Amino acid sequence: MTEATAGATTARRILAEGFWWRTPGLASLIGLCPLLAVSRRLAAGLALGIASLAVITASNVLVSALGRRLHPRARLPGFLLLIAGLVTAVDLLFEAHWFDLHGEVGLFVPLIITNCLILARAESFAASNGVWRAFLDGLGYGLGFTLLLAGLGALRELLAPGLLVASLPAGALFLLAGLVAVRQLWLSRRAAA
């Protein structure tokens, strides 16, 4: 089971799994709170997406490196502490480098700790896989979430001048529902073909 024999195919599969097949927010409806609240503008969505991406990738790597020998009952506090530390660090870097965006998105950066996606990947994948695989898994899910946040942000920013509802929270919900529907349609077409 060496990492070396895992091969590029497996690596691609792990990446594709999180990025496309199980995109958080699109395929599995988790992480919706930041998704709907922050996706008003492309820049804001992208910034929170990148922050989440950094946290989930680092959390996966560290959980795989440090947490694999933890007893299942010691995992929750251990992983939460780790994720909280990562989020704090990312929040500080965010405020140091994207100060203006931090003012806009700021509230939702610390809330990344509560994004169940990150704990879920730590518990269900990183805790039982090697560092490289855990890294790819975090990268895949993180990129999927970032793209969705940025995409929804871009869509809302684009539509807002003509379609007021797009800039309101309700509009985010409708647009997301639309995206989920399009994805389902594509999947069913593909299954039928």
Next chain:
Amino acid sequence: MSGRAEKPLTRHDPASAHSLAGSVAGLAAIVLTVVLLVSVAWQYARQRITANETGRTLAEISTVLPASLYDNQPHLDSVLLDTGGGRLLPVYRARWNGAPVGAALTIIAPGGFVGPIRLLVGIGADGRVLGVRVAAHNETPGIGDAIEPGKSAWLHTFYGRSLGDPPALLWNVREDSGEFDAIAGATVSSRAVVGGVRRAVQYFATHHDEIFAPLGDEARNGMDSPP
């Protein structure tokens, strides 16, 4: 969901066998990593964040008080005063050779469409408005956010106005039989801003001594009771 029938990506991992020693070592490693990580990030970010905050305050002040007007550093020369909202808010004093030439008042204007609107109002020594900036608001994007400095020139309507120009009775949006045009479609947001600027002008006219109390006069700071 994805409708695929492939073997699961997770598999048995002998490294995940648990023992008490393993748990303790793992938790200790996590704690150490977190402490290290957060301290490094804090060391790295602390000064940058402070510089960012100072920079933002400076930038905001300079949009409401022309920098050619003063030779002091208003963001370091500030007092906390209750300008009428029941909260102590910073007032930045501009001086030339130590003599007061104006001030930037922070005002929390109630009654925005979505909560209060935070304003910074620059006023010259003669009581005339030199600039107004909306520092924070939650107004509806596409409608009420036209009060933002970058989105419309509406805030310029206040330039040069003072207490009595227009008289307090007319210091309202036109919809309230006042003199100021509201932004089309955003009467509520405009009304809140107009009211906030009026309050700043009134406060400046009636509290000149408190505003320009010498720096370090702690008796003034925090002791001001609401009128």
